[in-house]
Amino acid sequence: MPRAATTTDVFNAVAEPRRRDIIALLSNGQEWPVNDVVVRLQLAQPAVSKHLGVLRKVGVVTVVKRGQHRMYKLEAANLKPVHDWAKTFEHLWTNQISRIKERAEQKAMERIVRENQPRPKNQK
Amino acid sequence: MPRAATTTDVFNAVAEPRRRDIIALLSNGQEWPVNDVVVRLQLAQPAVSKHLGVLRKVGVVTVVKRGQHRMYKLEAANLKPVHDWAKTFEHLWTNQISRIKERAEQKAMERIVRENQPRPKNQK
DNA sequence: GACATATATTCCTATATAGGAATATATAAG
DNA sequence: CTTATATATTCCTATATAGGAATATATGTC
Numbered sequence: 001m002p003r004a005a006t007t008t009d010v011f012n013a014v015a016e017p018r019r020r021d022i023i024a025l026l027s028n029g030q031e032w033p034v035n036d037v038v039v040r041l042q043l044a045q046p047a048v049s050k051h052l053g054v055l056r057k058v059g060v061v062t063v064v065k066r067g068q069h070r071m072y073k074l075e076a077a078n079l080k081p082v083h084d085w086a087k088t089f090e091h092l093w094t095n096q097i098s099r100i101k102e103r104a105e106q107k108a109m110e111r112i113v114r115e116n117q118p119r120p121k122n123q124k
Numbered sequence: 125m126p127r128a129a130t131t132t133d134v135f136n137a138v139a140e141p142r143r144r145d146i147i148a149l150l151s152n153g154q155e156w157p158v159n160d161v162v163v164r165l166q167l168a169q170p171a172v173s174k175h176l177g178v179l180r181k182v183g184v185v186t187v188v189k190r191g192q193h194r195m196y197k198l199e200a201a202n203l204k205p206v207h208d209w210a211k212t213f214e215h216l217w218t219n220q221i222s223r224i225k226e227r228a229e230q231k232a233m234e235r236i237v238r239e240n241q242p243r244p245k246n247q248k
Numbered sequence: 249g250a251c252a253t254a255t256a257t258t259c260c261t262a263t264a265t266a267g268g269a270a271t272a273t274a275t276a277a278g
Numbered sequence: 279c280t281t282a283t284a285t286a287t288t289c290c291t292a293t294a295t296a297g298g299a300a301t302a303t304a305t306g307t308c
Binding site: 003004006009011012014015016017020023024027029074076077079080082083085086087088089090092093 | 127128130133135136138139140141144147148151153198200201203204206207209210211212213214216217
Binding site: 128129142171174189191193 | 261
């Protein structure tokens with residue numbers, strides 16, 4: 001049984017790091033022609049086209065034809081499922097971080113108290 | 125050239141929906157024995173073991189041996205890269221939603237103003 | 249129309265995998 | 279020790295894919 005296709009859903013589409021790179025590039029709000037993506041990411045043109053094809057299929061990018069150019073634009077909202085899914089677990093690591101912080105502060109307090117302790121007199 | 129292995133990074137590990145289901149289950153904060161996951165998700169035991177193996181490899185779960193039981197625990201913090209990555213784009217759809225909201229409110233205001241406009245007297 | 253440029257698509261290939269089936273390994277109980 | 283239970287792992291298989299190489303398609307310029 002094969003793995004789910006990369007075009008199954010956003011999760012599968014963005015698993016591939018180069019596609020994440022493309023998304024990051026397009027996130028500046030501008031429309032990008034394919035060749036600019038090629039140059040910026042130093043990937044081969046057919047590779048870029050293929051990746052963009054996947055992203056288009058899952059709705060993460062859209063394309064507008066401008067003469068011989070294909071301008072690609074990010075549809076960021078379609079990344080929301082990933083964010084929403086991961087956000088479900090945010091409270092788990094947030095609490096963890098608070099707990100680590102509390103522990104550090106407690107240790108700092110103990111250290112301060114210890115340093116302000118009057119020193120025992122020399123027995124000598 | 126093959127696809128990146130599922131154990132390459134968290135993105136690849138969670139691309140598979142059944143693994144996302146397992147993560148959701150373990151997110152209740154408890155330790156889960158394999159068989160409970162099997163029963164709850166109605167998956168075959170070997171399949172669950174394999175998925176857990178992937179998740180363990182990328183650090184998303186850890187396992188404690190308790191006699192003949194293997195208790196699995198979520199390490200949610202290791203999902204943070206996914207959240208952080210998606211969060212990068214949050215402002216893009218948040219602004220979109222605000223804009224949709226503003227437009228709706230403007231339309232509502234115009235409607236209210238229109239409804240409170242004194243009616244033209246009948247010419248009759 | 250010839251030639252140039254942009255880009256999508258096809259062909260090819262080695263590789264990884266999810267589940268099914270089977271089996272190996274590890275612990276518990278009597 | 280035998281039997282039972284929990285679970286990891288192996289073997290098998292059909293499928294999808296990322297990039298390389300090549301090619302097809304679409305638009306621009308003179």
